Amino acid sequence: MTEKYSCDVLVVGAGIAGAGAAYYLSGQKLNVIQVETDHPASGPTGSSSAVCHYFYLDRPLSLLAKRGIEILKDLPGAFDQSGVLWACGQKTEAVNRATVERIRNVEGSRIEGLTGAQASELLPHINMDGITFAAWEDESGHCDPYGATNELVRRARESGVKFLGGRSVTDIHVANGQTTGVTLSDGSTITTERVILATGVWSKALLSKLGVNLPVYIERHFMAVMSAPGIARKLLPHCWVDDTYNCYARPEGENTILIGAWGGGGTSVENEALASDHHKMNYRVDVAGQFDRTITQEESIWIINHLMPRSPEIAELGIRPGYACQYDMSADHLPVVDEIPGANGLFVIAGSSGHGFKIGPAMGEAVAKWALGERQELMETFSMARFA
Amino acid sequence: MKILVPVKRVVDANVKVRVKADGSAVELANVKMAMNPFDEIAVEEAIRLKEAGKADEIIVVSIGPQQAQETLRTALAMGADRAILVKTDEQTEPLGVAKVLKGVVDAEQPGLVILGKQAIDDDSNQTGQMLAALLGWAQGTFASKVVLDGDKAKVTREVDGGLQTVELKMPAIITADLRLNQPRYASLPNIMKAKKKPLDEKSPADYGADVKPRLKVIKTEEPSGRKAGVKVKSVAELVDKLKNEAGVL
Numbered sequence A: 001m002t003e004k005y006s007c008d009v010l011v012v013g014a015g016i017a018g019a020g021a022a023y024y025l026s027g028q029k030l031n032v033i034q035v036e037t038d039h040p041a042s043g044p045t046g047s048s049s050a051v052c053h054y055f056y057l058d059r060p061l062s063l064l065a066k067r068g069i070e071i072l073k074d075l076p077g078a079f080d081q082s083g084v085l086w087a088c089g090q091k092t093e094a095v096n097r098a099t100v101e102r103i104r105n106v107e108g109s110r111i112e113g114l115t116g117a118q119a120s121e122l123l124p125h126i127n128m129d130g131i132t133f134a135a136w137e138d139e140s141g142h143c144d145p146y147g148a149t150n151e152l153v154r155r156a157r158e159s160g161v162k163f164l165g166g167r168s169v170t171d172i173h174v175a176n177g178q179t180t181g182v183t184l185s186d187g188s189t190i191t192t193e194r195v196i197l198a199t200g201v202w203s204k205a206l207l208s209k210l211g212v213n214l215p216v217y218i219e220r221h222f223m224a225v226m227s228a229p230g231i232a233r234k235l236l237p238h239c240w241v242d243d244t245y246n247c248y249a250r251p252e253g254e255n256t257i258l259i260g261a262w263g264g265g266g267t268s269v270e271n272e273a274l275a276s277d278h279h280k281m282n283y284r285v286d287v288a289g290q291f292d293r294t295i296t297q298e299e300s301i302w303i304i305n306h307l308m309p310r311s312p313e314i315a316e317l318g319i320r321p322g323y324a325c326q327y328d329m330s331a332d333h334l335p336v337v338d339e340i341p342g343a344n345g346l347f348v349i350a351g352s353s354g355h356g357f358k359i360g361p362a363m364g365e366a367v368a369k370w371a372l373g374e375r376q377e378l379m380e381t382f383s384m385a386r387f388a
Numbered sequence B: 001m002k003i004l005v006p007v008k009r010v011v012d013a014n015v016k017v018r019v020k021a022d023g024s025a026v027e028l029a030n031v032k033m034a035m036n037p038f039d040e041i042a043v044e045e046a047i048r049l050k051e052a053g054k055a056d057e058i059i060v061v062s063i064g065p066q067q068a069q070e071t072l073r074t075a076l077a078m079g080a081d082r083a084i085l086v087k088t089d090e091q092t093e094p095l096g097v098a099k100v101l102k103g104v105v106d107a108e109q110p111g112l113v114i115l116g117k118q119a120i121d122d123d124s125n126q127t128g129q130m131l132a133a134l135l136g137w138a139q140g141t142f143a144s145k146v147v148l149d150g151d152k153a154k155v156t157r158e159v160d161g162g163l164q165t166v167e168l169k170m171p172a173i174i175t176a177d178l179r180l181n182q183p184r185y186a187s188l189p190n191i192m193k194a195k196k197k198p199l200d201e202k203s204p205a206d207y208g209a210d211v212k213p214r215l216k217v218i219k220t221e222e223p224s225g226r227k228a229g230v231k232v233k234s235v236a237e238l239v240d241k242l243k244n245e246a247g248v249l
């Protein structure tokens, strides 16, 4: 049945960013609709490792993480304050030390600098050889991405946001430089002057219909999953990020440990063999949603080898089937957030480049405020124009 | 005692299967394959028996294309000792497979053959039973518990009415049901070790077995889509629908 809707603000997508936008807008006594192809967190958000920390060399990301984590911590049961330890070697020590100082003193987030020995006490099953410095956030941690996103959407609906699930926006209408509404996959239309596109990897194709070339691309990223029945938290009580071997790991419940890796590039690749293998990995996704979600044994092993030097105990656990999902990437690995030039009232949140879970709720909130006419200086650093 | 565990390479249980456009069969091109889940359980049971000192050697065998090697390597990584690939590009059917297995049993003389109760691709649920008949051995199918005692195997079977325990004289055939155990996941060091374990390549002819298909598949169809659900307003309405629409009350 096709319908004609109208609203003050339309949020497209119910990943963590769209959920954040809808949640903020639900408190504003406005007529708000949220459209989602499937269900909340059905996209990359639901597959996210959802490690949440403030530690970023880029200040805008730290600030967004601060607000994002604040919002996430307010959701009962969704946030696990497991703590995040981010370790580095000599190569990046100076800059990481300065970053910790900045985050603590200027931004006022809870973080401290530790020596390798102190880091060992926190994670005794990780070998800290060559770790000269570690950023430690004892009240950060990881989130249940599915639960958090659905809770934000639930709250938004409870406060009056109309949620249209199982439907996609197929076309965005713009007349004389002003956004006027959208058409949905079931033929329904929504008349509105403000649209927030929080459609992640799907944004580029949607905007290209308007002749807009969003400067983002898609990558397939994969996770190894280790079987640690009853001992996951003993082996790895905190989230672990390793700047030296380009790898991270976190406990998932009591029986499982997740491991991710970002070979090549990075800050200090001390493991040349892994870095060269990186280029052989299958990262490419040409069409949003069209990629292999399962991963091969070789892919699992490639990831696990990043942890092997630091924790054979974890790296030698049983290997469960891993999984892959999509990153929406930009060339400088910072989000692309903007009001689309030539389409007043059309805002996009994309390109979150693998950081998007922790900062998602804050980006959603900021863009919602922007759509309501409040200038968002922080968001201006993410404009499309920086690539022009 | 040797234990023989036949393992089949099938479409991964997490993959949504699709029927080929011409309806001749399930599409296998570019589809992720894995070990039949019931065979993982069979391998696990064999390993546990070996760990408990009840067996000395676990031999895994797969009858299928070259790629079935990967499935055998998975079993070796879990803990099997050596593998035999009986290579054939024919579409294998339970009878052909059972004939090859009989040949392998004659050559290897195992005390137990543990199979999966069925393969999740064609759900035939026949291979173990046919092999028992060809060998004239006792069989304990749908096993949820196996206890070895001397030359006897006590097998608890999941049957419609509940559980039935049978005592088999070994050598015997056991087919594994879902609740027999929870298979382990292979670790990286064991995957590496498995690459070096012996894997013999044979052909059905080496065992004098004829694996030519005897069955003709006429048509393969996808299940019809499930109808969307409806929301009921009250328990009374639900009961009414169960009675009058679904006819289940």
Ligand SMILES: Cc1cc2nc3c(=O)[nH]c(=O)nc-3n(C[C@H](O)[C@H](O)[C@H](O)COP(=O)(O)OP(=O)(O)OC[C@H]3O[C@@H](n4cnc5c(N)ncnc54)[C@H](O)[C@@H]3O)c2cc1C
Residues within 6 Å of the ligand: A012, A013, A014, A015, A016, A017, A018, A019, A035, A036, A037, A038, A039, A040, A041, A042, A043, A044, A045, A046, A047, A048, A049, A050, A051, A052, A167, A168, A169, A170, A198, A199, A200, A201, A202, A203, A206, A221, A222, A223, A324, A325, A326, A327, A328, A349, A350, A352, A353, A354, A355, A356, A357, A358, A359, A360
């Ligand atoms: C394996 C993996 C691990 C990660 N780990 C971390 C981590 O540890 N920490 C971290 O901060 N980030 C992490 N990320 C990144 C983070 O998960 C993403 O950046 C973030 O979830 C993106 O959220 P989003 O709301 O922008 O997009 P999405 O999750 O992509 O949501 C977009 C939504 O829009 C819907 N949609 C798309 N098109 C339409 C349309 N036309 N109409 C209606 N709806 C539409 C989709 O169905 C989807 O639900 C990870 C990502 C992956 C894949």
Ligand SMILES: Cc1cc2nc3c(=O)[nH]c(=O)nc-3n(C[C@H](O)[C@H](O)[C@H](O)COP(=O)(O)OP(=O)(O)OC[C@H]3O[C@@H](n4cnc5c(N)ncnc54)[C@H](O)[C@@H]3O)c2cc1C
Residues within 6 Å of the ligand: B013, B037, B038, B120, B177, B178, B229
């Ligand atoms: C490797 C493997 C081995 C297996 N072995 C066995 C076995 O040994 N024995 C066995 O019995 N099965 C076996 N199965 C089948 C498996 O157990 C079934 O898939 C499972 O029982 C289905 O239960 P479900 O609740 O997930 O199914 P669903 O498909 O989710 O639901 C089952 C029924 O619940 C009802 N239902 C679902 N959702 C709703 C709703 N929202 N409102 C009202 N009603 C609803 C419907 O009537 C539906 O038909 C096996 C499957 C696999 C993959």
